[in-house]
Amino acid sequence: MSKLVASIAEAIKASGLKDGMTVSFHHHLRNGDYVLNAVMAEVARLGIKDITINASSLFDCHAPLIDHIKNGVVTGLECAYMGGRIGRAVTEGLLERPVVFRSHGGRPADIESGHSHIDVAFIAAPTSDNMGNCTGKRGPSACGSLGYAFADAQHADRVVVLTDNLVPYPLSDFSISETCVDFVVEMEQIGDPTGIVSGTTRITRDPVGLVMADYAAQVIRHSGLLTDGFSFQTGAGGASLAAAGYLKDIMLKEQITGSFAMGGITSYLVDMLECGCFETLMDVQCFDLGAVESLRQNPRHREVTAAHYASPTAKSAIVDNLDVVILGATEIDTGFNVNVHTDSEGYIMGGSGGHSDTAAGAKLTMIIAPLVRARLPIISEKVLCTTTPGHTVDVLVTQRGIAVNPAKPELKARLKEAGLPIADIEELYRLAIDMTGVPQAIKRGDRVVADVRYRDGSIIDRIYQIAK
Amino acid sequence: MLRSMLFLPGNNPNMLLNGDVLGADGVILDLEDAVAPDDKDAARILVRNALTSLDYSRVEVIVRINAIDHTGFWEQDLEEIIPLRPDRIMPTKVQDADYVKTVAQKIDEIERRHGLPEGEVKLIPLIETALGLENAFSIAAAHPRVTAIFLGAEDLTADLRSARTKESGEIAYARGRMVAAARAAGVDVYDTPFTDVNDDEGLIADARTAKALGFSGKAAISPRHVGGINQVFSPSEDEIHYAHEVLQAIEEAKAQGKGAISLYGKMIDAPIVQRARQVLDMAEAIRGGKSR
Numbered sequence: 070m071s072k073l074v075a076s077i078a079e080a081i082k083a084s085g086l087k088d089g090m091t092v093s094f095h096h097h098l099r100n101g102d103y104v105l106n107a108v109m110a111e112v113a114r115l116g117i118k119d120i121t122i123n124a125s126s127l128f129d130c131h132a133p134l135i136d137h138i139k140n141g142v143v144t145g146l147e148c149a150y151m152g153g154r155i156g157r158a159v160t161e162g163l164l165e166r167p168v169v170f171r172s173h174g175g176r177p178a179d180i181e182s183g184h185s186h187i188d189v190a191f192i193a194a195p196t197s198d199n200m201g202n203c204t205g206k207r208g209p210s211a212c213g214s215l216g217y218a219f220a221d222a223q224h225a226d227r228v229v230v231l232t233d234n235l236v237p238y239p240l241s242d243f244s245i246s247e248t249c250v251d252f253v254v255e256m257e258q259i260g261d262p263t264g265i266v267s268g269t270t271r272i273t274r275d276p277v278g279l280v281m282a283d284y285a286a287q288v289i290r291h292s293g294l295l296t297d298g299f300s301f302q303t304g305a306g307g308a309s310l311a312a313a314g315y316l317k318d319i320m321l322k323e324q325i326t327g328s329f330a331m332g333g334i335t336s337y338l339v340d341m342l343e344c345g346c347f348e349t350l351m352d353v354q355c356f357d358l359g360a361v362e363s364l365r366q367n368p369r370h371r372e373v374t375a376a377h378y379a380s381p382t383a384k385s386a387i388v389d390n391l392d393v394v395i396l397g398a399t400e401i402d403t404g405f406n407v408n409v410h411t412d413s414e415g416y417i418m419g420g421s422g423g424h425s426d427t428a429a430g431a432k433l434t435m436i437i438a439p440l441v442r443a444r445l446p447i448i449s450e451k452v453l454c455t456t457t458p459g460h461t462v463d464v465l466v467t468q469r470g471i472a473v474n475p476a477k478p479e480l481k482a483r484l485k486e487a488g489l490p491i492a493d494i495e496e497l498y499r500l501a502i503d504m505t506g507v508p509q510a511i512k513r514g515d516r517v518v519a520d521v522r523y524r525d526g527s528i529i530d531r532i533y534q535i536a537k
Numbered sequence: 538m539l540r541s542m543l544f545l546p547g548n549n550p551n552m553l554l555n556g557d558v559l560g561a562d563g564v565i566l567d568l569e570d571a572v573a574p575d576d577k578d579a580a581r582i583l584v585r586n587a588l589t590s591l592d593y594s595r596v597e598v599i600v601r602i603n604a605i606d607h608t609g610f611w612e613q614d615l616e617e618i619i620p621l622r623p624d625r626i627m628p629t630k631v632q633d634a635d636y637v638k639t640v641a642q643k644i645d646e647i648e649r650r651h652g653l654p655e656g657e658v659k660l661i662p663l664i665e666t667a668l669g670l671e672n673a674f675s676i677a678a679a680h681p682r683v684t685a686i687f688l689g690a691e692d693l694t695a696d697l698r699s700a701r702t703k704e705s706g707e708i709a710y711a712r713g714r715m716v717a718a719a720r721a722a723g724v725d726v727y728d729t730p731f732t733d734v735n736d737d738e739g740l741i742a743d744a745r746t747a748k749a750l751g752f753s754g755k756a757a758i759s760p761r762h763v764g765g766i767n768q769v770f771s772p773s774e775d776e777i778h779y780a781h782e783v784l785q786a787i788e789e790a791k792a793q794g795k796g797a798i799s800l801y802g803k804m805i806d807a808p809i810v811q812r813a814r815q816v817l818d819m820a821e822a823i824r825g826g827k828s829r
Contacts, residue, residue, distance in 0.1 A: 276555070276559050277559075280558055280560070504554070
């Protein structure tokens with residue numbers, strides 16, 4: 070028996086995809102993904118219309134979607150993150166129906182509960198056998214973890230695996246099992262390796278970033294959480310990585326062994342694992358080749374599903390045991406609400422990803438951002454879009470001071486006692502606008518172009534159209 | 538008292554905007570070598586605007602001006618900058634005492650014209666030529682505005698026709714001479730920057746050499762070096778503890794009417810007491826004042 074079909078078109082036909090249905094994709098191939106575009110080109114060629122795409126994230130490489138939307142092939146988008154190219158078109162009113170933004174944890178929760186039904190899941194797999202046992206750990210397009218694809222594989226009505234590295238049955242170290250898979254398609258290439266994972270992720274050399282990273286590490290050190298068993302997540306941004314670097318020095322010096330680091334995994338976290346800073350890495354997504362290699366080789370580096378990572382409806386999720394998370398922000402307001410969905414002009418250029426999930430779960434949620442970025446203050450009186458509610462955010466670290474959420478007086482006292490430059494967020498706001506002035510208000514229309522769902526499914530904010 | 542002075546190119550808005558948060562005790566806003574001749578006026582305007590609108594109260598502000606030459610840039614620099622009352626001006630390629638007096642005279646005149654307190658802006662002459670080095674003491678003692686002298690090894694070694702090496706044997710004489718000149722004149726003395734941005738260990742070794750020779754502090758061309766310099770030029774916990782013990786022993790000896798006393802079997806004489814006071818002054822300056 071074999072589930073191999075000759076082409077993407079054959080797989081689409083065999084899956085029974087029809088007008089009005091929902092298809093899904095994962096984003097582990099990131100900005101190097103060929104699969105979404107290849108599948109949607111065939112969907113269009115077959116004359117299928119009115120498709121909703123539920124992708125864990127959409128990147129600039131998926132810009133051909135803009136034409137599919139204009140031609141009526143695609144009429145709905147659901148995702149946890151949207152890159153700036155599609156984001157701009159959407160914000161200008163490209164789609165009739167508002168985009169549905171979920172968090173990385175909210176997405177699998179809604180898929181499992183049936184709130185978000187997937188008719189056909191298309192799963193890019195860097196290695197698969199002919200029955201659909203597949204993995205991201207090996208193959209010319211290796212991306213490491215396939216964490217975001219599990220919910221799709223388990224709950225879609227039909228599942229198509231697409232691979233450019235077909236191996237003899239059975240693939241022993243599969244991630245997603247054949248029990249979920251209906252069809253397998255062999256493609257020449259599922260992605261551009263240079264866009265899938267960067268060769269290396271780099272610590273920032275920007276001196277301001279290093280100042281913030283040092284403060285961030287000191288906040289962790291004096292938070293009372295940095296003891297044996299400590300757990301940690303950080304993004305792949307330059308300052309966040311630098312903070313991890315400083316944290317590593319502190320942990321080694323003070324001989325602290327953490328339980329796990331979580332998240333998008335980079336070589337820096339792999340290094341911390343290998344140095345003994347952590348017992349385990351929990352990996353929903355690999356950010357660089359070092360992480361992919363480690364996931365393949367090191368049994369203490371575990372691939373986990375998006376639901377295990379962050380689902381609010383799972384019986385438990387890893388974020389619930391997280392001590393500290395370091396996150397970024399495009400904007401934060403004096404109530405500590407954070408926006409990572411829109412840019413300063415109100416255009417979509419991101420999304421929660423795991424932002425709101427980890428903030429909700431972690432004991433200490435820290436935002437790192439420079440006080441002024443591209444001549445604009447990072448702090449406002451009210452964010453243009455709330456991605457992550459202020460009651461889940463504890464600390465803002467800038468190069469000119471550290472603001473602690475007033476709901477955490479004990480933490481504030483600890484950090485003050487440690488001699489860190491603590492300031493009220495209103496003080497930092499004033500400091501910023503003293504330098505930049507108050508930015509002009511954004512003129513936005515009345516039409517909603519996106520609903521931002523919080524991880525519990527409620528609509529936490531809406532994004533409005535901005536005229537061209 | 539400065540441990541570290543960080544160079545910030547006068548034509549780099551981002552560095553000027555954030556220069557005061559990078560950990561240095563002082564910042565040197567540079568109108569000289571970091572700025573190409575065609576950009577001199579732009580940098581001067583940018584530095585002027587930075588001093589007008591930004592809050593540099595956390596650091597000491599030093600402005601490095603152009604050397605006295607036919608371009609007249611140095612006078613334009615002073616005309617723009619002095620009214621903004623920086624802490625110090627760093628004249629460059631200073632050859633002798635007259636050079637310092639010429640700069641000081643120009644500052645006198647600008648201060649008078651603008652109704653500013655006379656003598657407020659101090660000088661930290663940059664000595665970076667063989668002639669300047671041989672005149673180091675007379676430069677350091679040339680004018681009450683001079684509060685420190687600063688060694689520039691890159692230009693100096695070019696003038697000396699010696700190779701510039703990481704080991705810095707070629708500037709051993711210059712360093713020793715600068716320290717002696719400064720101390721004889723009763724002013725501070727700052728060491729040349731370490732130029733390999735990626736060599737943290739080399740920086741620490743170089744700073745330790747300078748500290749051992751008697752330098753007050755050291756300049757940095759990269760923010761990456763600031764932490765290491767501050768660490769080397771800060772008194773250690775042990776040094777502070779010992780200094781307290783010395784002063785306590787002296788107090789006790791006085792109370793008991795004793796003349797000579799010893800601590801841990803070592804005679805406590807005047808130089809040891811003086812050093813203990815310097816250590817505690819430095820520790821106090823780092824904790825409280827502008828030197829964080």
